[in-house]
Amino acid sequence: MDLFKVYPLFDIKPVRGEGCNVYDENGQAYLDLYGGHAVISIGHGHPHYIERVKAQLEALPFYSNSVQNELQEALAAKLGQVSGCENYHLFLCNSGAEANENALKLASFRNGKSKVIAFRQGFHGRTSAAVRITDNPKIVAAINEGFEVAWHELNDTSGVLESLSQGDICAVMVEGIQGIGGIYVPDPSFLKAVAAACREQDAVLILDEVQSGYGRSGAFFAFQHAGIVPGLITVAKGMGNGFPIGGVLIHPEFEAGYGMLGSTFGGSHLACAAGLAVLEVIEQERLMDNAAAVGQYLMEELRTFEQVTEVRGMGLMIGASFDFPVSALRNQLLFEEKVFTGSASCPRTLRLLPPLSLSKEEASLFLEKLHTVLKRMPQTKAV
Numbered sequence: 001m002d003l004f005k006v007y008p009l010f011d012i013k014p015v016r017g018e019g020c021n022v023y024d025e026n027g028q029a030y031l032d033l034y035g036g037h038a039v040i041s042i043g044h045g046h047p048h049y050i051e052r053v054k055a056q057l058e059a060l061p062f063y064s065n066s067v068q069n070e071l072q073e074a075l076a077a078k079l080g081q082v083s084g085c086e087n088y089h090l091f092l093c094n095s096g097a098e099a100n101e102n103a104l105k106l107a108s109f110r111n112g113k114s115k116v117i118a119f120r121q122g123f124h125g126r127t128s129a130a131v132r133i134t135d136n137p138k139i140v141a142a143i144n145e146g147f148e149v150a151w152h153e154l155n156d157t158s159g160v161l162e163s164l165s166q167g168d169i170c171a172v173m174v175e176g177i178q179g180i181g182g183i184y185v186p187d188p189s190f191l192k193a194v195a196a197a198c199r200e201q202d203a204v205l206i207l208d209e210v211q212s213g214y215g216r217s218g219a220f221f222a223f224q225h226a227g228i229v230p231g232l233i234t235v236a237k238g239m240g241n242g243f244p245i246g247g248v249l250i251h252p253e254f255e256a257g258y259g260m261l262g263s264t265f266g267g268s269h270l271a272c273a274a275g276l277a278v279l280e281v282i283e284q285e286r287l288m289d290n291a292a293a294v295g296q297y298l299m300e301e302l303r304t305f306e307q308v309t310e311v312r313g314m315g316l317m318i319g320a321s322f323d324f325p326v327s328a329l330r331n332q333l334l335f336e337e338k339v340f341t342g343s344a345s346c347p348r349t350l351r352l353l354p355p356l357s358l359s360k361e362e363a364s365l366f367l368e369k370l371h372t373v374l375k376r377m378p379q380t381k382a383v
C-alpha cells in the first residue's frame with residue numbers, strides 16, 4: 001500500500017528531538033522555529049514528559065470512558081489552576097478540529113440555533129462543522145455545507161454586532177490569534193463588545209485557542225489579554241507536546257447530560273499523562289513568562305530588518321511580513337541555515353511558532369541566520 005499523498009513534503013527526515021532542535025538521520029541539527037506547527041510547547045524530548053508518559057505506558061495506556069479515570073480529574077484540575085479558568089468543566093477529545101466540532105455542537109444544544117458567525121482568513125479544522133466556518137473553499141466539500149454562516153472581517157465590531165442583533169446566531173467562533181491567516185490579533189475592544197453582545201443575544205462565544213493557547217501568547221490563553229469570559233474555549237496542539245489530545249473548556253452555565261458528547265480515545269490514560277506533564281513543565285519552568293520575554297525580543301529585532309514591512313503577534317506566536325513572497329526565504333533558511341519556520345495563507349508572511357522554551361540565545365541565532373539568508377538572496381520584490 002502507498003500513502004494517500006495530501007502533504008507536499010520537504011526532503012528532510014527528522015529522527016530525534018531535543019529542546020528547540022530536531023536532528024535528521026545524519027545527526028544534522030535543525031533549529032525549530034516552527035514547533036511542528038505550534039504543537040511542541042515544552043520542547044522536544046523533555047525528560048519529565050518522557051518519564052511521565054513512559055511510566056503511564058507501562059502501567060495502563062488506555063481503558064474506556066466507562067470507568068473512573070483519576071488522571072482525567074487531575075488534568076482538569078491542573079488545567080484549571082494553570083490557566084486561571086478554574087470554574088470551567090473539561091471535555092477531552094483528540095484534536096483541534098474535534099474540539100471545535102464539539103464546541104459548536106454544545107452551543108447549538110444549548111440555544112437550539114444553528115447560524116454561526118465566522119471570520120475571513122480563519123481556520124478551525126477539517127471536520128464537518130469546523131471546516132464549514134474555515135475560510136478556505138478548497139477544503140470545504142458539498143457535504144460540509146450544512147448550516148448558515150455570517151462571514152465578517154476580524155475586528156469588524158459593528159458588522160458582527162449587526163449580525164448578532166438579528167437574534168438567530170448560535171455561536172461566534174474566533175481564534176485567540178488568527179494563525180494560518182497570518183498572525184492577526186483581535187482587538188481587545190472588539191472581543192469585549194462581541195462577548196457582551198453574545199450574552200445579550202443568547203449566542204455562545206467560542207474562543208478557538210488551539211494554536212494561540214497553552215501559553216503561546218505569554219498568557220495561558222490569548223483572549224485573557226482582553227479580559228473576556230468566553231462560553232467555550234477549545235484547545236489541542238500544545239496541550240500534548242506531540243501526543244494527540246484536545247479539549248473543550250466549558251463555562252459552568254452549560255449543563256452536562258450523559259451521552260451528550262463522547263469519544264473512544266478522548267482522555268485516555270496515556271493522553272492525560274502527556275497533558276499533565278506539559279502543564280507541570282509550563283508551570284515549573286515559567287514558560288509563559290519566557291514566551292512573553294523572548295517573543296518581545298524577537299518582535300523588536302524583526303522590526304529592525306529593512307525587508308520586514310510588519311511584525312504581528314504576541315509571545316511566541318509571530319508573523320513577520322516581508323516585501324516579497326517568503327517561500328524561497330523559507331527554503332534557504334531550511335536547507336542552507338537548517339532552521340524550520342512556518343508559512344501562512346498570506347505568501348509574504350513568515351510564521352514563527354517555536355517551543356515556548358526558546359532561549360534568547362536561540363532567538364539571536366535565528367536572527368543571525370535570517371540576516372545571512374537575506375544578505376545572500378537577490379532582493380526579490382513582489383511578483
Ligand SMILES: Cc1ncc(COP(=O)(O)O)c(C=O)c1O
Pocket residue numbers: 095096097098100123124125126175179180208209210211212236237
Ligand atoms: C486555530 C486552529 N484551530 C483548529 C485547528 C485544527 O486542529 P487539528 O489539526 O488538530 O484538527 C488548527 C490547526 O492548525 C488551528 O490552527
